[in-house]
Amino acid sequence: MPDFLPEPEFRHDYTPKTGVLLINLGTPEAPTAKALRPYLKEFLSDRRVVEIPRLLWWPILNGVILTLRPKKSAAKYASVWTAEGSPLLVHTQRQTKLLKGWLGEHGLQDVVVDFAMRYGNPSVADTLTRMRKQGVERLVVVPLYPQYAGSSSGTALDAVFRLLQKMRNMPEVRTVRHFHDDAGYIGALAGRIRAHWAIHGRAQKLVLSFHGVPHRTLEMGDPYHCECLKTGRLLAEALELSRDDYIVTFQSRFGRAEWLQPYTEPTLEKLAKEGVHSVDIACPGFVADCLETLEEIAMEGKQAFMAAGGRDYRYIDCLNESADWIAALGRITVASLGDWTQNTKVKPVNRLEIAKSVGATQ
Numbered sequence: 001m002p003d004f005l006p007e008p009e010f011r012h013d014y015t016p017k018t019g020v021l022l023i024n025l026g027t028p029e030a031p032t033a034k035a036l037r038p039y040l041k042e043f044l045s046d047r048r049v050v051e052i053p054r055l056l057w058w059p060i061l062n063g064v065i066l067t068l069r070p071k072k073s074a075a076k077y078a079s080v081w082t083a084e085g086s087p088l089l090v091h092t093q094r095q096t097k098l099l100k101g102w103l104g105e106h107g108l109q110d111v112v113v114d115f116a117m118r119y120g121n122p123s124v125a126d127t128l129t130r131m132r133k134q135g136v137e138r139l140v141v142v143p144l145y146p147q148y149a150g151s152s153s154g155t156a157l158d159a160v161f162r163l164l165q166k167m168r169n170m171p172e173v174r175t176v177r178h179f180h181d182d183a184g185y186i187g188a189l190a191g192r193i194r195a196h197w198a199i200h201g202r203a204q205k206l207v208l209s210f211h212g213v214p215h216r217t218l219e220m221g222d223p224y225h226c227e228c229l230k231t232g233r234l235l236a237e238a239l240e241l242s243r244d245d246y247i248v249t250f251q252s253r254f255g256r257a258e259w260l261q262p263y264t265e266p267t268l269e270k271l272a273k274e275g276v277h278s279v280d281i282a283c284p285g286f287v288a289d290c291l292e293t294l295e296e297i298a299m300e301g302k303q304a305f306m307a308a309g310g311r312d313y314r315y316i317d318c319l320n321e322s323a324d325w326i327a328a329l330g331r332i333t334v335a336s337l338g339d340w341t342q343n344t345k346v347k348p349v350n351r352l353e354i355a356k357s358v359g360a361t362q
């Protein structure tokens with residue numbers, strides 16, 4: 001077998017293109033245990049996600065987790081699944097289309113925009129191969145995670161680099177590491193929350209719930225915790241909140257090890273018990289609604305808060321297709337495109353022709 005992938009047919013007469021590749025986490029093909037199993041297997045076999053020695057982890061994953069979790073998780077997915085499919089996939093498809101439109105409106109109609117999922121489909125390999133066939137030779141990769149974590153953005157970039165290692169003719173690549181403090185992103189979040197307040201009024205407390213990661217990763221140098229807190233602070237400043245008006249929490253704990261604290265659900269229960277009767281809750285770390293926001297926060301979180309004596313629990317949608325967010329994503333992308341925006345239409349120099357015309361030998 002050759003060491004490298006076959007290259008698209010080389011032509012002298014085409015204009016190399018610039019591409020933008022959005023990457024999100026991925027989702028099962030269907031809300032069934034059968035579809036959950038391969039998705040969870042791929043996800044939880046990723047060494048960036050579970051940092052336990054393989055010899056210990058393999059029997060736990062294949063023996064316990066992949067026997068019990070697919071059924072349990074499938075029921076949760078079924079509760080949020082839409083006629084068009086998984087919310088995460090649907091929102092990511094729409095965001096891709098809207099970003100393409102936004103770039104087109106800003107003079108960048110030649111830029112190829114596509115998306116991939118880190119786990120499941122469409123895979124990074126499939127999308128990137130298609131983009132190369134379309135002539136993409138300069139690539140901006142945007143993991144759709146505002147805060148960098150090795151277990152989200154890091155592994156998304158791994159998937160791109162893994163494919164590049166197999167390419168004979170590598171494209172030029174730029175990556176967006178994070179955008180947790182980007183003014184457009186913070187402004188879009190603040191606008192979302194203000195619009196919610198304008199309709200529903202303001203609750204006693206604003207809870208900002210981020211996906212958790214193992215606490216150990218913070219000690220080992222992952223910047224995620226710090227970036228979540230900074231997003232929270234900047235958002236609070238934009239909303240002119242005092243320190244008591246909001247709280248940052250962490251959700252989706254997986255396994256028994258300690259994860260980043262305070263945990264979302266116990267915090268909601270504590271707040272209710274302390275007499276906080278109403279909360280607004282948003283998930284700024286997710287740019288698209290998904291299982292973790294729609295089921296864990298909007299449904300399970302509400303149940304926990306109400307059962308502990310809370311009265312009014314209001315979930316605020318993720319940025320999804322909001323115009324301010326698409327504009328922010330557009331600007332983040334353009335910043336990374338940099339000087340590539342200036343010559344997307346310029347024909348490549350045909351080195352072979354030049355060499356012949358000056359009589360150089362090959």
Ligand SMILES: C=CC1=C(C)c2cc3[nH]c(cc4nc(cc5[nH]c(cc1n2)c(C)c5CCC(=O)O)C(CCC(=O)O)=C4C)c(C)c3C=C
Pocket residue numbers: 025026027028043048049050069073086088145149151152211212213214252254285286289290291292
């Ligand atoms: C926002 C960034 C995310 C980080 C960081 C992250 C870390 C992380 N996740 C798990 C385990 C699971 N996460 C699951 C779902 C899920 N996770 C994210 C995002 C981050 N994860 C999203 C957007 C989703 C939803 C996907 C969807 O289809 O809607 C799941 C699967 C569902 C389930 O069975 O609970 C698992 C498992 C770990 C272990 C981890 C960091 C170490």
Ligand SMILES: [Fe+2]
Pocket residue numbers: 211252
């Ligand atoms: Fe996760």
Ligand SMILES: [Fe+2]
Pocket residue numbers: 252291292296
């Ligand atoms: Fe969850």
